[in-house]
Amino acid sequence: MNGWYISALVLSILSIVICVALFVVPKRKYALILRFTFDVVTIVNSVCLYMYIGDKVLLSLVASSAVGAIRDVVFLFRDKYKWADSYWWLLLFTVALTLFSVLGWSGWLTLLPIIGTIINTYALYLKDYRKMKIITLFGQICFITYYAFLIPEGDILIILNLIVSSAMLISAIFGLTAHYIKQKQLKNNPQNEQ
Numbered sequence: 001m002n003g004w005y006i007s008a009l010v011l012s013i014l015s016i017v018i019c020v021a022l023f024v025v026p027k028r029k030y031a032l033i034l035r036f037t038f039d040v041v042t043i044v045n046s047v048c049l050y051m052y053i054g055d056k057v058l059l060s061l062v063a064s065s066a067v068g069a070i071r072d073v074v075f076l077f078r079d080k081y082k083w084a085d086s087y088w089w090l091l092l093f094t095v096a097l098t099l100f101s102v103l104g105w106s107g108w109l110t111l112l113p114i115i116g117t118i119i120n121t122y123a124l125y126l127k128d129y130r131k132m133k134i135i136t137l138f139g140q141i142c143f144i145t146y147y148a149f150l151i152p153e154g155d156i157l158i159i160l161n162l163i164v165s166s167a168m169l170i171s172a173i174f175g176l177t178a179h180y181i182k183q184k185q186l187k188n189n190p191q192n193e194q
Contacts, residue, residue, distance in 0.1 A: 004052035011045035012160045019167035023136065023175030028129035032076040035124065039069035064100035067093065075124050090125045094118055109149055116142030130179055133172045140169040 018038045025031050042065040050058040071093040077084035101114040119139035126132045147162035 002052065004048045008045055008048040008052060011041055011048060012164070015041050015045065015160075015164050016167045019164050020171050022168055023133050023171040024178065025175075028127065028132060029076065029079075031129065031132070032072050032124065036069055036072035036076070039065045039072060043069070060100060060104050064097055067096050067100065071097070071121065072124065078125075078127060090122065094121050097121055109146060112142045112146035112149075116140065116146070130176070133176050133179070136172045137169060137176075140165050140172065144169060 116139040123135035143165040
């Protein structure tokens with residue numbers, strides 16, 4: 001084992017922790033900050049993995065994660081700046097990230113991450129945090145299904161991506177559950193609402 005491999009392993013574990021926290025945080029703003037952090041960690045992790053295994057597919061992941069990080073910042077500023085609150089951003093990021101996915105085409109199964117990317121980009125664009133979590137569920141199901149089909153290949157990157165996507169799905173489920181429990185408590189006990 002060399003330093004690149006150990007760094008990639010540590011960053012993969014960090015990615016999983018970020019994904020678990022992603023939709024459990026109380027506000028959309030914090031979720032987008034965590035998503036930005038996740039994309040930056042993914043960039044560094046992919047560079048480490050590239051240095052270790054030399055797979056050029058990882059460079060495509062670096063580029064798409066860089067676009068994803070920019071997307072996260074723009075969507076974070078939707079509430080604050082008028083320039084960021086445009087449907088053109090949604091269209092631009094959807095097209096750019098779909099293009100990166102299409103460039104990595106490896107058969108019809110590749111449609112799953114393409115669809116997942118489109119769904120997740122739309123989900124992150126939404127201002128309603130609850131809807132964002134719900135729609136993310138469908139995007140993550142696409143990614144999990146894709147990686148599950150690739151598991152027989154036994155590639156460590158596929159397994160790590162499956163774990164990361166599963167962690168994001170679980171986070172969205174926990175976040176939605178916590179939201180509904182809080183709403184029910186407020187409904188049953190209105191004096192707690194502040």
